[in-house]
Amino acid sequence: MTSRTVLNSDDIGRAITRIAHEILESNHGTDDLIILGIPTRGVVLAERIAEIIRRNGSAMPADFLGRIDITMHRDDLARQPVRAVSPTNIPAGGIDDKVVVLVDDVLFTGRTVRAALDALNTIGRPRAVRLAVLVDRGHRQLPIRADFVGKNLPTAKDERVSVLLSDIDGSESVVIEQ
């Protein structure tokens, strides 16, 4: 198995900062903004994006960061062993009429995002939903695209893209393995 590192720790930091600023810019500030991470690594990325927004945005509501588990909305549950479910945490004000930014590490087939959109439906009706990902590796199976992308990464279908984050993995990089 060969593996090559495509983003190092500094690259990841820069990408997250850029995404945070793009979110602020497209939303014209922090009004009605909600950031929701998709477990596992999307949650960590969402926390970091929120931290940057908090430092730069004016009058940020305290409760604009959350997490949304999509396991129970997956379309492949019956094809695999039982999957673990992780907690969902929605900011106290809810998501009705807010602008929700979903955050995930890798955008691949698009099925996770479809599940996340379904999960949002059970919670409320946002004014708009945006998608932020650290890496877009292509090979979509559904008509879904990201609004904020850290890095577009051309890959072969059989390659594996792993995002390592210090909070979870102890080190920080994006690696392609074959």
Add this chain to the structure above:
Amino acid sequence: MKHLLSTSELSREDAIHLLDLSDQMAEVNTREVKKLPTLRGKTVVNLFYEDSTRTKTSFELAAKRLSADLINFSAKGSSVSKGESLKDTALTLAAGGADAFVIRHSASGAAHTLANSGWINVAVVNAGDGTHEHPTQGLLDAMTMRRRIHGLGATAQRDLSGVSVLIVGDILHSRVARSNIHLLKLLGAKVTLVGPSTLMPHTELFEVDVNLDFDDALAANPDVVMMLRIQTERMSGNFFPSEREYVRNWGLTAERFARLKPKTLIMHPGPMIRGLEICSEAADSPQSTIVEQVANGISVRMAVLYSLISGERSLDV
């Protein structure tokens, strides 16, 4: 996990996992749309040979909130009255393509028989078998204790170490007591059984404390007092002289309730008989978790159904 037949066969890890998952299901139950597509296309059969209000509707809601199709079968008014056996009833209902059977039966071991006889290749959940076990009740009681004692949002991965629990009343006939004893001990709680000696089973097997004197047991300031109903439908003969004497010795009366710490939880699996094993003051107090237990029951049953039938179907029978 292929079946849920008793809490005695759960590992600590399984139990904590189910309780954590139940808390996540409880979050779903607070949403505006209390429905997940998770078990779409799966069929759950409620197979009830005994009367039930709580458990049956709870499993029904759990299955529906996960989008499973549900068949409600009650022995009353079915071909059971014509003499059809459990095996043939199960085969008939499974022929429609069932993924899980939820069974309540007056015979201890009925769920085990259904799961292990080889009649059907379907997940089996024991919803109460005779005087044996009622595992989802044990789980929902543990869930309720975790949420009250540790606080909402602080329950993940936690057990019940150091929590002292009195289980009071008709232990002999109580499957709720058995499921609770196994599970609470597994989670590190200290269990004491209280009741008349005539309603006490052979407790050596459980390895728990027994105290026939309710007032003496209350003096130790337990964290939880769980009252049980006297199951007259399972009694042949007299186990105590009169109801008045039972209330005097083992009922949670207003006077006994007033002696408890304000933080002591009052639990009851229901149905409760007010004025007999529990007084209204205790049942309706803020310390009472009786209504919460019912709500938590839905979350626990969603977690159990998810754990048993959401994944790919195993081929082993």
